[in-house]
Amino acid sequence: MEKRSRGFYVLAAFFGLFVLFLYGPILTIGILSFQGPQGGLTFPMNGVSTYWFRDLFQEQAVGDIWGAFRRSTMLGLMVMITTVVVSVMAGLAFRKRFAGSGVLFYAAITSLVIPSILISLGVGLIFNQLGLKIHWATSGFGAQLTWTLPFGLLIMFAVFNRFDKSYEEAARDQGATAWQTLRHVVLPIIAPSLIGVGLFGFTLSYDEFARTLLTSGSYNTLPLEIFGMTTNVTTPVIYALGTLTTAFSFAIIAAFLLGAWIMGKRRARLGSDAGKGL
16 A cells, blocks of 8 residues: 655645634534533533523524524525526526627626625615615515625536537437427536535525625524624523524535435436437
């Protein structure tokens, strides 16, 4: 067996520190959420129990945790669906150059480099000037799309840039219409990428704070609710909330990855069956 070089161990140690830096705070919050009934917000822990998780499901004196959770989930689903649909349409449109395509592309991704709080302020001012109600499902929805759409567009541009057009030509040779080609050929092939775009859209929306701060109106989303709780909640219940929301995020990611794996297995099986048929 070939001996590892010193550089390998240095890079491995660096990667280990990176993982610790990335997940250490999450692990710390998870541990502190299991404090005993008399526990506080810091170490050392005062007992071990699930008391604060049970307390989380009781009526809270401050805030509307579960209402905020429902709003963030609904908003995330709205943003996810819109991001996927618009990204696919834009990816199809940009397969051929058209007048102003370059300007439109850079205009679409400019929001990535503009400070998020300025986007939130700008969207809020526009709604205010137009006499429209500032609400998480309207102005908040629009502000978050300025964050998720550029990622979706960049992914779909890369996907279609590598897409083999011979599949579409074969479908047209068999008499398929443009819609049939899109539905039965293009979309199944790019389905794993669509899952990735959907995952980006939902997760970026679910934990977005700055772009929602001035556009959510009278009702908080979950990140805003948690931020508000940090100023007036002095018990580990806030850690229990953080642990549950983190577990929910990982569950969503796992569900998307499972969907991508199932689609990959299905495509491989269909390809194998087609090969046997030949």
